[in-house]
Each structure stands twice: as structure tokens, then as C-alpha cells.
Amino acid sequence: RSQFYGVVDVDLAPRSTVTLGASKTRQWGTGGISNPGLPRYTNGEPLPIPRSMGTTLYDHRNTDSESYFASLQHQLENNWKLKLSAVHTESLTDLRISRYQGVVTPGMTTGSTLAMWGGNTENRVNTLDFNLSGDFNWLDRSHSFVVGGDYRKTKNYNDRGPYGTVARIDWATWDPSAPFTLPAWSARQGWNNDITDQKLYGYGKFQLHGPVRLVLGGSYSSYKVDQVHISDVVTGHQRTTGTFTPYTALMVD
Numbered sequence: 001r002s003q004f005y006g007v008v009d010v011d012l013a014p015r016s017t018v019t020l021g022a023s024k025t026r027q028w029g030t031g032g033i034s035n036p037g038l039p040r041y042t043n044g045e046p047l048p049i050p051r052s053m054g055t056t057l058y059d060h061r062n063t064d065s066e067s068y069f070a071s072l073q074h075q076l077e078n079n080w081k082l083k084l085s086a087v088h089t090e091s092l093t094d095l096r097i098s099r100y101q102g103v104v105t106p107g108m109t110t111g112s113t114l115a116m117w118g119g120n121t122e123n124r125v126n127t128l129d130f131n132l133s134g135d136f137n138w139l140d141r142s143h144s145f146v147v148g149g150d151y152r153k154t155k156n157y158n159d160r161g162p163y164g165t166v167a168r169i170d171w172a173t174w175d176p177s178a179p180f181t182l183p184a185w186s187a188r189q190g191w192n193n194d195i196t197d198q199k200l201y202g203y204g205k206f207q208l209h210g211p212v213r214l215v216l217g218g219s220y221s222s223y224k225v226d227q228v229h230i231s232d233v234v235t236g237h238q239r240t241t242g243t244f245t246p247y248t249a250l251m252v253d
Contacts, residue, residue, distance in 0.1 A: 001027045015075040021068070028062040039112045042103045049171055056098045056114065056176045065091035080134030086127065093121040095160075100169070109172040118185060119160030126153045146217075147202040154197075159190040194226040203247070211252045218246040 005023035012018055036055045040046050071085035095118065102112040131148025163183055203217020221243050227236040 001025070017073050019069075019071045019073070021070075023067045025065045026063070029060060037099045037101070039100050039103055041106045043106060045106070047104060047171055053174075054176060056116075057179060058096050058116070058182065059098055061093065061095050063091060063093045065089065076134070078134065078136070080132065082130075082132050084128075084130045086129075087125075088127075089123070089125045091121075091123045093123075095119045095121070098166070101165075104171065110168070110170050112169040112171065113165045114167040114169060116163040116166045116182070117160065118163060119158065121156065121158050121160075123154070123156045125155075127151070141207040143204060143206045145202070145204040149198075149200045151199075152195075152197040154193070154195040156193045156195075157190075158192070161185040161190075191227055191229045196222075196224045198222050205251075205253070213251050213253050215247070215249040215251060217248075218244060220244050 003023065003025045005021065007019065007021035010018045010020070038047070038049065038053065067087065067089045069085065069087040071083060073081060073083045075081050096116065097118075098114055098116040100112055101115050104111040127150065129148065129150040131146055133144070133146040133148075135142060135144045137143070163185060166182060167180055199219050199221040201217065201219040203215060205213045205215050207213050221240075223238070223240040223243075225236075225238040227238075229236075
């Protein structure tokens with residue numbers, strides 16, 4: 001795994017600051033992606049194979065991601081501040097998973113096969129958020145309040161499918177670390193998602209006595225998903241609009 005990132009703050013004015021940043025991450029790995037499903041004999045007994053026996057040389061999950069973000073914060077009078085932020089993230093994942101199938105007759109070492117799946121996933125996420133926050137006095141007590149909203153747009157593209165049976169196994173000689181020829185994908189089962197999430201929120205921390213505060217707030221949100229299945233060209237829709245979620249808490253600050 002490797003990661004690179006950088007952040008810079010720029011003062012535009014005595015009360016205004018811009019923050020810019022970016023990060024890039026690479027996480028590549030082999031083996032251990034999923035349980036390979038080691039087979040058993042037809043009577044249910046496990047095969048006498050080493051515990052080290054596992055996934056093949058070709059199993060992996062490789063992900064590259066990039067993120068860019070920017071924010072503007074402006075300090076207002078009486079300890080109030082206004083903040084606007086935006087984030088853009090992209091990630092690409094290449095995935096390959098193998099699994100053992102089939103049972104073995106006692107006294108034999110053949111009967112199992114190796115099946116494999118492959119796939120590629122691309123995700124793009126854009127997020128905007130703004131909020132106004134600050135402190136105020138009321139009834140000789142100190143309180144704080146936050147009000148804001150956020151918008152998130154997510155698009156992901158998935159293309160996955162099976163290679164089918166890639167090897168017939170003799171457990172007396174099978175070596176999962178040995179290379180073998182991979183066939184082309186026998187089918188493709190993919191889907192694209194277009195997700196929109198919007199929210200308005202607000203909450204306050206009200207001092208009751210000393211460090212004891214009552215938190216009151218809520219959010220008003222909408223959620224939309226459009227899904228297109230590549231394999232059968234079926235489009236799905238999901239909508240949730242006008243959902244209000246209240247929340248309250250009692251805390252010692």
C-alpha cells in the first residue's frame with residue numbers, strides 16, 4: 001500500500017481561509033480476498049491437505065484512488081463562522097476471485113474443479129457541503145447552533161463475470177501458486193448506479209446547568225437511485241423524498 005497527500009492553507013483576508021488538498025492511494029493485494037471453499041469428501045470428512053492450501057496465484061484486489069478537496073471558511077462576528085467545502089473522489093478496482101467446487105470420493109484425489117470470477121469497478125463521488133455555526137447566550141447560559149446542507153452525487157460502473165471452470169484439480173499434485181492459462185470471461189453481469197443524496201440539517205446544544213447540555217436537531221433528506229443492469233438492460237429506480245429525521249440527546253460536555 002502506498003499513499004501520497006498534500007494540504008495547503010491560504011489566507012485570502014484576515015477572516016477568510018481557503019484550504020486545498022489532494023491525495024492518491026494505491027492498495028494492491030493478492031490472496032485472501034475471500035474464502036476459497038476447500039472441498040470435502042462425499043462423506044463430509046475434510047481432505048488431508050495442508051492448512052497453507054488456499055487461493056490461487058491470480059487472486060487479487062487492486063485499487064487506485066484519487067481525492068481532491070477544497071474549502072472556504074469565513075469568520076463572522078460574535079464567534080460565528082461560515083464554511084463551504086467540496087470533495088471529488090475517483091477509484092478504480094480490479095478484482096479476481098477463485099473458488100474450489102465439487103466433492104471428492106474417499107480414496108481418490110480428483111473430482112474438484114476451480115472456478116473464477118473477475119471484475120472491474122469504477123466509482124466517482126462529488127460532495128458539496130455548507131454550514132453556518134456559532135455560539136450565543138440566552139437566559140444567562142451559553143449555547144451553540146449549526147445549520148447547513150450537503151449534496152452528494154455518486155456514479156459507479158461495474159463489469160463482472162465468470163471465467164467458468166479454469167482448472168480440474170488433482171489434490172495429490174495441485175499447487176495453487178503455479179501459473180495456468182485463464183480463459184476469457186464466459187459472460188458479463190454488470191450494472192451502473194447513479195445515486196443522488198441531498199440533505200438539510202440543523203442542531204443546537206443548549207446548556208441546562210453547568211456542563212449538562214440538551215442536544216436538539218434534525219435533518220430533511222431525499223435519496224434517489226437509478227440502476228441499469230448491463231446484462232439484461234433492466235432499469236431500476238428507487239426514490240425517497242421528504243424524509244425528516246429528528247434527534248435528541250442529553251450530554252455532559
